[in-house]
Amino acid sequence: DAGVTQSPTHLIKTRGQQVTLRCSPKSGHDTVSWYQQALGQGPQFIFQYYEEEERQRGNFPDRFSGHQFPNYSSELNVNALLLGDSALYLCASSLRGGRHYEQYFGPGTRLTVT
Amino acid sequence: LAKTTQPISMDSYEGQEVNITCSHNNIATNDYITWYQQFPSQGPRFIIQGYKTKVTNEVASLFIPADRKSSTLSLPRVSLSDTAVYYCLVGGNQGGKLIFGQGTELSVKP
Numbered sequence: 472d473a474g475v476t477q478s479p480t481h482l483i484k485t486r487g488q489q490v491t492l493r494c495s496p497k498s499g500h501d502t503v504s505w506y507q508q509a510l511g512q513g514p515q516f517i518f519q520y521y522e523e524e525e526r527q528r529g530n531f532p533d534r535f536s537g538h539q540f541p542n543y544s545s546e547l548n549v550n551a552l553l554l555g556d557s558a559l560y561l562c563a564s565s566l567r568g569g570r571h572y573e574q575y576f577g578p579g580t581r582l583t584v585t
Numbered sequence: 586l587a588k589t590t591q592p593i594s595m596d597s598y599e600g601q602e603v604n605i606t607c608s609h610n611n612i613a614t615n616d617y618i619t620w621y622q623q624f625p626s627q628g629p630r631f632i633i634q635g636y637k638t639k640v641t642n643e644v645a646s647l648f649i650p651a652d653r654k655s656s657t658l659s660l661p662r663v664s665l666s667d668t669a670v671y672y673c674l675v676g677g678n679q680g681g682k683l684i685f686g687q688g689t690e691l692s693v694k695p
Contacts, residue, residue: 475628480640500591504682504683506683511687512687513672513685513686513688514629514683514685515685516682516683516684518682519682527682529682535674553678556586559626561628561629562628563628563683564659570634571617571619571633571634571676571677572617572619572631572634572674572676572677572681572683573634574631574683575627576627576629576630577628578626578627579628580629581626581684
């Protein structure tokens with residue numbers, strides 16, 4: 472049973488560029504959430520996708536956008552990168568109607584903006 | 586959503602029992618208490634969840650007093666591999682966003 476997978480593992484971008492991160496949820500899960508984790512901080516919720524629509528959104532600017540595909544996989548896009556966007560980006564999957572607050576996280580993508 | 590307060594860091598030695606307490610004075614009636622564990626360069630991992638009294642699984646125990654304004658995660662006989670950050674979360678939205686605080690950085694020494 473495959474867990475949550477993310478690609479790429481690491482990424483280095485320059486200010487102003489755009490980036491796309493990818494996530495495949497755990498088998499059987501239909502909901503994908505994205506989180507940003509700065510060094511030494513807890514993960515911060517970006518948004519959540521279910522049935523190919525954004526269902527909830529955290530306090531992140533419109534530069535952050537996403538997509539969910541019919542096979543439940545998801546992408547996170549960040550435009551006009553800033554130095555402050557450097558962080559670990561985590562994808563988490565869950566099953567709608569599943570246990571409260573139980574999400575399965577991937578290993579993350581480490582994004583460095585220079 | 587209920588705000589949580591937990592110690593920033595704790596030290597322990599192998600073989601000891603570790604108790605990490607989390608305060609959540611504004612917990613709502615339908616909120617659950619959930620703990621996650623995160624190792625360096627990995628995503629958080631769900632370890633235990635409870636609503637009231639005591640919950641035990643193969644990894645940890647969770648103690649919740651009657652007023653539910655705090656909870657204690659208990660790790661029996663820790664090993665070096667239990668060195669991680671432990672997050673206490675409170676909420677009741679099924680599948681909804683998780684609100685993480687700073688967590689407790691547990692360091693287990695030989």
